[in-house]
Amino acid sequence: MAVKRRKNKALPPPQGCPLTQCMRLLGGAWTPNIIWYLRSQPRRFSELMADIPGVSPKVFTARLKRLEKDGILVRQVMPTSPPSVEYSLTNLGRELTPAIDAIVQVGHKLKRRYRG
């Protein structure tokens, strides 16, 4: 989209850069964790909330909405008696998992380094 160049507005890093492109998707505060917990199976809203402690419902909803809009996951309302909603990764979302995996790998190394 057209670059909005207001006063202090962000014009974030090199636009054409695939790095930036991708970081925009998983840059959100809880985004990588959401993808991580959805990687093997669909999860319901409260399940995800429980998986990722410390996030408020407002922020969580915002993240999920953005991820849905970006085509990373799909939201499906289940016709159960207590209404439930199931989130699952799309194919596009699944393409992000190698990157997440790589990040997790490095995370493990970091932990070892900082503790050892």
Added chain:
Amino acid sequence: MAVKRRKNKALPPPQGCPLTQCMRLLGGAWTPNIIWYLRSQPRRFSELMADIPGVSPKVFTARLKRLEKDGILVRQVMPTSPPSVEYSLTNLGRELTPAIDAIVQVGHKLKRRYRG
């Protein structure tokens, strides 16, 4: 068959969340790009600035300082006649490159997808 998913815990949960640990390092606005441009060779301050257009020196310095403090890169003052400073990745920094690579790979896929 119907997957029993109800109270089911998610994956082998990444304890202490290496994901978050790592994202904190490369979550900054220009951070992944800096690592990217340092991956193959050391670069000087203004070279990096030129590599990554649009960043102000203040922010750039802040990023570099934080990366140095986190042990991702090293800052070395060169005793040249016009003073110059060289930044290069540490071993720890080099361990981040697979993750960056993976992210870039996904970025390429995203570009293809969004452009048809």
Added chain:
DNA sequence: CTGTATCCTTGGCGATACTG
């Protein structure tokens, strides 16, 4: 259960000018 609605705070980011 699955979210919205409000309100508030923070710190990350930006621009510009200046310095050793």
Added chain:
DNA sequence: CAGTATCGCCAAGGATACAG
């Protein structure tokens, strides 16, 4: 050349209460 100093903004994130 390689940064600091100042100033300012605003959107992301958080807390809490409420709603369908």
